[in-house]
Amino acid sequence: MRRVTVYDSMDREVRAFAPRTPPRVGLFVCGLTPYDEAHIGHARTFVFFDVVARALTRWGYRVFSVQNVTNLDDKLIDRAAESDEDPLVLADRHFLTWRIAAERLGIRSVNYYPYATDYTPEILTQIEALVHRGFAYPSAGSVYFEVAKFPGYGKLSGQRTEALRPGARVEVDPAKRSPEDFVIWKAATPGEPSWESPWGPGRPGWHVEDTAITLRLLGARYDIHGAGLDLIFPHHESEIALAEAATGESPLVNYWMHAGLLTMKGEKMSKSLGNVYALSTALDEFGPMVLRFFYLNAQYRSPLEFVRGKSLEESREAYATLALPAHRIAEIVERDGPERAGEPLPDDLASEAESLVDRLDETLAEDFNTREAIALLFGWSRRLGALLERLADYDGDALAELGAPYDWGREVLGLFERVGEGRAGAWAKLVPVAIAARARARARGDFAEADRIRDELLGAGIRLEDHAAGSRWSFARTD
Numbered sequence: 078m079r080r081v082t083v084y085d086s087m088d089r090e091v092r093a094f095a096p097r098t099p100p101r102v103g104l105f106v107c108g109l110t111p112y113d114e115a116h117i118g119h120a121r122t123f124v125f126f127d128v129v130a131r132a133l134t135r136w137g138y139r140v141f142s143v144q145n146v147t148n149l150d151d152k153l154i155d156r157a158a159e160s161d162e163d164p165l166v167l168a169d170r171h172f173l174t175w176r177i178a179a180e181r182l183g184i185r186s187v188n189y190y191p192y193a194t195d196y197t198p199e200i201l202t203q204i205e206a207l208v209h210r211g212f213a214y215p216s217a218g219s220v221y222f223e224v225a226k227f228p229g230y231g232k233l234s235g236q237r238t239e240a241l242r243p244g245a246r247v248e249v250d251p252a253k254r255s256p257e258d259f260v261i262w263k264a265a266t267p268g269e270p271s272w273e274s275p276w277g278p279g280r281p282g283w284h285v286e287d288t289a290i291t292l293r294l295l296g297a298r299y300d301i302h303g304a305g306l307d308l309i310f311p312h313h314e315s316e317i318a319l320a321e322a323a324t325g326e327s328p329l330v331n332y333w334m335h336a337g338l339l340t341m342k343g344e345k346m347s348k349s350l351g352n353v354y355a356l357s358t359a360l361d362e363f364g365p366m367v368l369r370f371f372y373l374n375a376q377y378r379s380p381l382e383f384v385r386g387k388s389l390e391e392s393r394e395a396y397a398t399l400a401l402p403a404h405r406i407a408e409i410v411e412r413d414g415p416e417r418a419g420e421p422l423p424d425d426l427a428s429e430a431e432s433l434v435d436r437l438d439e440t441l442a443e444d445f446n447t448r449e450a451i452a453l454l455f456g457w458s459r460r461l462g463a464l465l466e467r468l469a470d471y472d473g474d475a476l477a478e479l480g481a482p483y484d485w486g487r488e489v490l491g492l493f494e495r496v497g498e499g500r501a502g503a504w505a506k507l508v509p510v511a512i513a514a515r516a517r518a519r520a521r522g523d524f525a526e527a528d529r530i531r532d533e534l535l536g537a538g539i540r541l542e543d544h545a546a547g548s549r550w551s552f553a554r555t556d
């Protein structure tokens with residue numbers, strides 16, 4: 078397995094990556110609270126961790142990737158009340174929209190998307206353990222975590238409490254022993270979803286939902302916890318406190334990875350600030366490759382400034398340059414097949430391509446430096462730019478060698494995909510059914526029906542070509 082380094086937000090330094098039980102890697106990423114449509118800020122984080130999982134997999138690790146769905150919280154309840162909807166139904170609806178967008182974006186590394194409300198028994202068990210061990214106390218039908226009982230609180234963020242920050246508005250809650258304590262079980266409010274508990278009906282707080290899920294799926298200690306930078310405090314700080322206090326095991330996580338935020342005019346893109354650009358709109362306007370390129374062509378820990386009318390337009394142009402030789406090679410191979418005749422590749426170019434793939438792996442293995450990897454790919458595209466007209470002279474092996482760095486980019490960065498290709502597995506099963514139906518229509522002389530089937534497939538991104546031996550299909554270029 079390749080040597081990998083990771084910047085750990087806890088130690089604030091780059092460390093060698095050593096999973097607890099190699100080759101297995103447990104990866105947890107805080108998922109969406111689907112109270113509204115996802116925006117392009119959310120997707121930056123999820124695309125980055127998709128690359129982390131893809132890269133580790135390429136390097137021989139076996140990644141189990143979990144992304145929770147916070148399908149019940151205060152924002153969801155407030156939003157649902159506005160539209161007179163069940164909050165759980167509202168969450169389902171927005172989560173489905175997100176999953177479709179994630180599929181379009183090529184995010185396919187997540188093994189499991191657990192819903193918080195499916196873990197109520199685990200949540201109650203954890204809260205009981207915390208009360209039993211003296212870290213939490215019931216009060217007025219709710220249960221609070223007592224921060225003073227966990228001396229390590231603040232070790233990740235360097236921050237102990239929002240309430241004690243100078244100038245912060247302190248909401249006096251008589252149910253709490255101290256203003257820094259936080260609720261882990263909320264007493265039921267009429268009209269809200271609630272569950273029975275030893276402390277009366279109620280619902281879980283946010284932090285405890287995540288730790289209940291990770292304790293169940295990844296164990297008391299696991300390898301990587303990822304999320305956007307804005308979740309360090311209080312969310313991740315509280316996750317550490319809850320899990321370590323409940324289990325007595327430490328550390329909860331070996332590597333804390335935080336992706337920088339997408340900003341507009343320096344401010345975080347967020348629904349509450351009203352400066353959002355919906356992910357589905359961005360996908361419609363620019364396509365998934367341009368978005369992935371925009372995110373990955375930046376250092377992941379830095380803020381990424383998004384300027385409307387500029388950022389994605391520039392990315393589209395740059396990506397087109399980057400991908401041009403990749404698409405040209407793919408076209409030739411698609412047309413003639415991988416065994417095509419032609420000239421072999423000169424040795425120097427072949428070894429250059431091979432060593433580039435090694436360098437790409439090496440570069441990315443240094444704290445997932447996607448920006449540098451893309452810079453290397455740009456170098457290759459410039460190199461091939463001079464050869465564009467000659468590509469069609471090469472044989473199949475030569476083209477495969479020239480295309481190897483792009484294959485790497487496809488596998489690890491999820492770039493250079495043609496839209497729809499990601500669903501190739503499903504298409505491969507469905508398209509032959511349509512082709513057979515079309516062949517039957519032609520056999521009985523119903524050419525109108527045969528043409529209709531061909532046109533419908535084209536509308537779905539599949540191009541048919543009739544050959545003597547039958548019909549061949551390929552993905553029509555839509556990007």
Ligand SMILES: [Zn+2]
Pocket residue numbers: 106107108287312
């Ligand atoms: Zn979380």
